[in-house]
Every structure is written in C-alpha cells, then in structure tokens.
Amino acid sequence: MSALERVSRLARAAVFAAVCVVVSAGGHVLAGGVPVAVPTLLVGVLGAFALAFVLNGRQRGPETVVAAAAAAQLLLHELFTRSAGVTVAAAEHAHAGTPGAGMTVAHLVIAVMSGWWLYRGESAFWLMVRLWGTAPLPKLRRLLAGVVEPFVTPVAVVLVAGAGTYRGPELVRAILRRGPPVAAHPH
Numbered sequence: 001m002s003a004l005e006r007v008s009r010l011a012r013a014a015v016f017a018a019v020c021v022v023v024s025a026g027g028h029v030l031a032g033g034v035p036v037a038v039p040t041l042l043v044g045v046l047g048a049f050a051l052a053f054v055l056n057g058r059q060r061g062p063e064t065v066v067a068a069a070a071a072a073q074l075l076l077h078e079l080f081t082r083s084a085g086v087t088v089a090a091a092e093h094a095h096a097g098t099p100g101a102g103m104t105v106a107h108l109v110i111a112v113m114s115g116w117w118l119y120r121g122e123s124a125f126w127l128m129v130r131l132w133g134t135a136p137l138p139k140l141r142r143l144l145a146g147v148v149e150p151f152v153t154p155v156a157v158v159l160v161a162g163a164g165t166y167r168g169p170e171l172v173r174a175i176l177r178r179g180p181p182v183a184a185h186p187h
Contacts, residue, residue, distance in 0.1 A: 009056055012125065016052035016118055017045050020069060023114050024076040027106060032084065040083040047079070048072045059126040062119045069115030073107040 021044045025036045036044075055068055 008125075008129075009053060012056050012122065013049050013052035015121070016056070016068075016072075017048035019114050019118060020048045020072040020076060021045050023110050024073055024080065024107065027110060028077075028080045028084075031106070034084055036080050037083060040080060044076050044079055047075065056122075060119075060122065062116065065119035065122060066112055066115030069118060070108060070111035073111035073114075074104070077104070077107045 021041060024044070025041060029035055051068060051072055055064065060068075
C-alpha cells in the first residue's frame, strides 16, 4: 500500500468517525442534557475509526456504508448511555414503556441519513480517484505538492487558405432572424 493510499484511508476513516461520534454525542446531549465525557468520546472515535478503516480499503456500496453507520450509531449509543451512569441512563431510556425505543429509532434515522451522506462523499472521492487516474502522474504529484499547473494546454488553430466558410440557407436564415421581434409602427 502506497503512502497516498494510507493517507487516503486514514482521512476517510477519520471523517467517518468524526461524523458518527459528533452526530451521536450531539443527539445524546440534546436528548438527555448531559454532555458525554471526553474519554468516552475518544473511545467512541477510536472504535468508529477502526470500523471505518477496516471497511474502506475499496469503494463500498450504499448498503455497506449505511449499515456501518447504523452499527456505529448503535454501539456509540450503548457506549454513551453506559458511561453516563445508571440514573441518567434510566431516565434517558424511559420512553413510552419500552426502554430505549425512542433513542434507538432516533439513532437509526440519523444513521441512515448520515450513512447516505457519507456514502455520497465516498462515491465522490472514488470518482475523483478514477478521474485522477487518467491524469499523468507527474501532474498529480505537482498538484499535491501545491504547484498548480493548468490541465489544458492551449491548442494552436491552423486555418487552411481557400477553405471557405459554409453559408448555407439554414445558417443565413438563423443569422437574419436573430434579435427581438420587430414591432409594428402605428401610422
């Protein structure tokens, strides 16, 4: 695995982990009013990062990305709930007689939304990789080094003497009919 591939995998795994943890922790703060402890956040980030790093060796479909986001959301929900303490967890899970149903549904909805968003980002990333794969490698290296070079080289146009321009009836009518309609002048 090249250095560029490692950096790419690390960056994509970091984005996945950040989105999952921020969304999950934000939901817990909004729902329970209790902030998640920093050590718990770090454990969550490392777990989500590991999951994403294992899965992102190649392009994945929406079902894999959304399922990974859902699994991460549910695991983060459990982690954040258990770390919050028994009294907060009991109050947070008491919803319509079934413990955790409201919070689980909220996590699943957010997981599908954020998973789809992450999938679209992953899809765009792989499109760029395929497009950049057609570019010459030295240009890519210069671009990554911060030297911007135009991708399109100017092309010289050579006019051949004696080759007249086409002025068929279609072109003449199109040229003569351009412009706003002529208004009738009242006399």
